[in-house]
Amino acid sequence: MDINEFLATNGVTLFLAALVILAVWKAVNIVPQSEKHVVERFGRLRAVLGPGINFIVPFLDRVAHRISILERQLPNAEQDAITKDNVLVKVETSVFYRILQPEKTVYRIRDVDGAISTTVAGIVRAGIGEMDLDEVQSNRQQLIDQIKAQVAYAVEDWGIEVTRAEILDVNLDQQTRDAMLQQLNAERARRAQVTEAEGRKRAIELKADADLYAAQKAAEARRISADAEGYATQVVAKAIADNGLEAAQYQVALKQVEALTAVGQGAGKQTIFVPANALEAFGDAFKMLKGKGGA
Template sequence: MNIEDMLIGLLENNLAWLLLALLVVILILKSVKIVPQSEQHVIERFGRLRAVLGPGINMIVPFIDSVAHKISILERQLPTASQDAITRDNVLVQVDTSVFYRITEPEKTVYRIRNVDSAISTTVAGIVRAEIGKMDLDEVQANRSQLITTIKASVEDAVDSWGIEVTRAEILDVNLDAATRAAMMQQLNAERARRAQVTEAEGSKRAVELAAEAELYASEQTAKARRILADAEAYATQVVATAINENGLEAAQYQIALKQVDALNAMGKGSGTQTIVVPAQALEAFGDAFKLLKGKG
């Protein structure tokens, strides 16, 4: 055997080993599947569901098993959808909704529904129309949170067989047509005017009540002052009566004499030259008063 034959045989053996090593590497690469944290992979074998691979390193049978679907398990938001609905009191409204969901069972989502976003949007639109049809317009505006909770629960029940979890449902806006909006504005203005009139009437009523209370208070105070004055006069009369009773008529005459003398002094202190004409009876009274004063002195 010459050298050339030896080299050819050696190359053939090495090539066989190289091919075998390459085949092993390919098999390993085909059998190992690394799934990202945000995904799940649906594995099929001969066109049938074989398994669902979770995040991490997974092993499959190469050339027999294949990754048919790569499903993101991140939360998704449907585009904002607008749908018309009629309330129980026959008012046409346009409702803007948005739904958030995530896929929890990819095998159901893949094999039971073709376009999951469109299916959820259609389901939400039907549920929104049905729920708003059970409520009056005022209830829709006032109980929006309750309506959102009801819609979310109904959507969850409807999409449960699709392997989907509805994480949140939102009613972004409730719009009215121009005619209904104008009628509501007129009603609102009328209600404001009514409240203003009621407030003004209550204010006028309160002003009258306060004026009456003030007048009553003034009357009560006047009556109280008169009663005090009458009590004082009665007390003074009682004191005089007591003095007369204890000291006799002389005490009363003494007081009268003092008043007469004081009056005469006041007349005498007047400015200018004055002539005072005093009746004889007054002179006798003054004489008696001087006598009383002299006797008291």
């Protein structure tokens, strides 16, 4: 049997075998973990295939779209905006998103990245227009949260989830920067003057406190000295009252003896010249001391 006869006899069988192999090949659809496949039948949505092995009807169904479900980052975009206090700023933003429902994305929006970029630009301009420049600088996180929430709501019908929204930079024109720099320098000078004035005030307060403390201590020392003198006076007065004039004379004589003894213990104590009345006072004191001792 030659080749022509073999083909004539088994051609149909070979065709059917090839058709079966092709059908099996087209029926098995393996979807990667990072993708979802949108299947159409006669131009209409038939199913969305998830990761793994999937089976479709060959020659009737076809994979029309292979959609990546990985997180995507839009190119950094810069747009002009005017703050509430009429300052022109350039805001650089970046948005991250991922597709959750490919059947909505492919049939409801043509250019996903362009649509999200336009939405973000409008939301940024509206948000900054409600804030002063100082608020834009200090409340950046609040503005980021506002942008993310509003963008997420806007793209919900497209089957997209906005995962992150960032404001990378807020730039000002040179004239505004110069004005802000002058204001900043003036504020720094004012703070320095206030700090210096507060320092001088504190130094005066501390000196006044120190002077008051010294005066209080001096008054307290004088009071203690006065109390001691008063107590000594009371003791002497009581001794005079109890023992009469003799007790007073005894105290005077005792002090004279102590004074002469101290003079004798000083330098050049070999010879001491004293007035005659001092010797008499010494003799009187000795007699009184002797009399006290005999008593």
